[in-house]
Each structure stands twice: as C-alpha cells, then as structure tokens.
Amino acid sequence: MNAPALLQVSAVSKRFGGLAALEDVSLSVGRGEIYGLIGPNGAGKTTLFNCMTGLYDLSAGHIHLEGVPLHGRKPHHIVEAGFARTFQNIRLFANMTALENVMVGRHPRTRAGVLGAVLRTPGARAEEAAIHNRARELMEYVGLKNKGRTLAGHLSYGDQRRLEIARALATEPRLLALDEPVAGMNPTERRQMSDLFLRLRAGGLTLLLIEHDVKLVMDLCDRVAVLDYGRKIAEGEPALVQRDPAVIAAYLGGDEA
Ligand SMILES: Nc1ncnc2c1ncn2[C@@H]1O[C@H](COP(=O)(O)OP(=O)(O)OP(=O)(O)O)[C@@H](O)[C@H]1O
Ligand SMILES: [Mg+2]
Structure with missing residues (x-):
C-alpha cells in the first residue's frame, strides 16, 4: 500500500x-x-x-x-x-516590531506556556531566549535581516509578505x-x-x-x-x-x- x-x-x-x-x-x-x-x-x-x-x-x-x-x-x-499559512490580505500585528511578530508565531510550540511567561520562571526565560534566537534566524532566512526592530506596519509591502512567511515558519x-x-x-x-x-x-x-x-x-x-x-x-x-x-x-x- x-x-x-x-x-x-x-x-x-x-x-x-x-x-x-x-x-x-x-x-x-x-x-x-x-x-x-x-x-x-x-x-x-x-x-x-x-x-x-x-x-x-x-x-x-x-x-x-x-x-x-x-x-x-x-x-x-x-x-x-x-500546517501553517499566510493570508491574501496580510495579517500582521502592525504596532508590534517585525521580530515580535515572528516570536508570536513561535508560541504554539513553546512549553512554559502563558503562565510561565507571565511569572518569568527560569524555564520560561530560557525558552524566551531560544524563541528570540530562532525568530532572528528566520528573519534572516526570509531576507529581513536588520529589520527586526521596525514596526511591522512600517515595512514595505514586500517585506510584510516576507514577514508573514517568517511568522508562519516559526510554527515549524x-x-x-x-x-x-x-x-x-x-x-x-x-x-x-x-x-x-x-x-x-x-x-x-x-x-x-x-x-x-x-x-x-x-x-x-x-x-x-x-x-x-x-x-x-x-x-x-x-x-x-x-x-x-x-x-x-x-x-x-x-x-x-
Ligand atoms: N465568508 C464568505 N461569505 C460569503 N461568500 C464568500 C465568503 N468567502 C468567500 N465567498 C465567496 O466565495 C467565492 C470564492 O471566493 P474566494 O475568495 O475563495 O475566491 P479566490 O479564488 O480566492 O479569488 P481571488 O483570486 O479573487 O482571491 C466568491 O464568490 C466569494 O464571494
Ligand atoms: Mg483569494
């Protein structure tokens, strides 16, 4: 079969x-x-x-x-x-930085969860650092190196499309x-x-x-x-x-x- x-x-x-x-x-x-x-x-x-x-x-x-x-x-x-996707009408958090948008995408894969993140437990902090590093890698991968601190809403249209892909990739x-x-x-x-x-x-x-x-x-x-x-x-x-x-x-x- x-x-x-x-x-x-x-x-x-x-x-x-x-x-x-x-x-x-x-x-x-x-x-x-x-x-x-x-x-x-x-x-x-x-x-x-x-x-x-x-x-x-x-x-x-x-x-x-x-x-x-x-x-x-x-x-x-x-x-x-x-299964990850991007949208025909771009859906980003316009008032968050590009890097933060990718980090949000990562959260379905995190273990410490929302409570750990709020309480800033050591496990959650280590995980946050790992998320940050992975998000930066993905930004570079899609061609957005050095744009991490830019607000998503201020990126060019093409860069917003790249950012959507980076965020989708963050879900592995x-x-x-x-x-x-x-x-x-x-x-x-x-x-x-x-x-x-x-x-x-x-x-x-x-x-x-x-x-x-x-x-x-x-x-x-x-x-x-x-x-x-x-x-x-x-x-x-x-x-x-x-x-x-x-x-x-x-x-x-x-x-x-
Ligand atoms: N939420 C909805 N409520 C009612 N009709 C809808 C809804 N979503 C899509 N449609 C209708 O379903 C049909 C298919 O729309 P769809 O957006 O899937 O087309 P598409 O192939 O993606 O077109 P495009 O190339 O223009 O993006 C259209 O007639 C559209 O108006
Ligand atoms: Mg369509």
Whole structure:
C-alpha cells in the first residue's frame, strides 16, 4: 500500500447560503511537492485554504494531514498539526516590531506556556531566549535581516509578505500554504521569493501555493490544480494544464464576464 499523501482533500464542498464556493473538490499533495492552486478570481482558492486551516467549517467532505483529520478542528490545532499559512490580505500585528511578530508565531510550540511567561520562571526565560534566537534566524532566512526592530506596519509591502512567511515558519510547519505571496511585488522581488520557496522545499517543507503569476507557477510548481466556480477542472503538470482546453476556456470566460 502506498504511504498516505501529506495532505488529502476529499470531496470538500463549501456553501455560503445559495452560493457553492467549493463543490466536491478532491486533491492530494505529496511530501516535498510545490503544489499550485490557480483559477480565475472568485474560483474558491482562498475559501479552500480557509477550509483547510479551520477558519471555515466544511459543508461536506474531509481533509487529512498525514492521515490525521483536520476537518472540525480549530485553527490552532491545525497549526499544531504542522500546517501553517499566510493570508491574501496580510495579517500582521502592525504596532508590534517585525521580530515580535515572528516570536508570536513561535508560541504554539513553546512549553512554559502563558503562565510561565507571565511569572518569568527560569524555564520560561530560557525558552524566551531560544524563541528570540530562532525568530532572528528566520528573519534572516526570509531576507529581513536588520529589520527586526521596525514596526511591522512600517515595512514595505514586500517585506510584510516576507514577514508573514517568517511568522508562519516559526510554527515549524511541515506544510506551508501561501495565498498570493508575490502579489504586488516587482520582478526582482518575485525572483527572490522563488528562491526562498525553493530553499524551503530543499529544507524538507511542502508548499501549497495560490498564485496568479503564471510564469512563477510554471517555473516552480511540480503540479497544479485549477479551480473554476468552486470545481476542480484540471490537475497535473503545469505545462500540460496550461494547454488544457477547459482551463483556457475558464480564463477566457472570466474575461468575457
Ligand atoms: N465568508 C464568505 N461569505 C460569503 N461568500 C464568500 C465568503 N468567502 C468567500 N465567498 C465567496 O466565495 C467565492 C470564492 O471566493 P474566494 O475568495 O475563495 O475566491 P479566490 O479564488 O480566492 O479569488 P481571488 O483570486 O479573487 O482571491 C466568491 O464568490 C466569494 O464571494
Ligand atoms: Mg483569494
């Protein structure tokens, strides 16, 4: 028998009143893959991330990470299970420093807990120092060395996106889901981000990537799935999917409307 996929999405539907945002979507992501999720605006990509990460209840279906059910779990349980994400609309603590934002990401993995941190027990202090060091390492890793003291809200847009990734990495995920991570970036920044994603994969992480930049998807992704009106209309190697008539029709249809 084959080992289970890292992430298995099985027949997931999500309805908002009369709108079927997702309809019977199944896909599986293997360990070490960079898996792209593409599709026209409103296709259901972010909704699928929200279903995977516990922000939305499923209307139907199941989601498993290494065989462990994620559906019905709270977002923090899903983070603890090893699934981290970033947001299409950046969600940082704007009035905290960049470094503090990353340190917050680390807290699901700490042992001393909130009480230890408040009471400043020796164990909690040692842990705090370790968190601080790891946060600095991650800042450097994503290209934000020397920006640790800057308030998150004062960082450039591209740097805020990098910071979101550092914060997600601080939770020590096995799977990282990125919702349009290079939106609004220039070509140089996009290349830097591609390099970052490849380094992350080389380090053993599996990546799930929502992205409208076709070139980036073609260059980076091992496989892509295409959503259109909440349904998966194609899946496979990027070069093949790009030529799929149903995919071409979906994108042209979007322009028409
Ligand atoms: N919380 C919600 N309540 C009601 N409708 C929602 C909600 N979230 C998403 N939708 C609807 O579900 C559909 C899919 O939206 P979603 O944000 O998942 O699309 P997307 O593929 O991420 O699009 P984009 O590329 O523009 O980010 C849209 O019609 C959207 O209006
Ligand atoms: Mg979206």
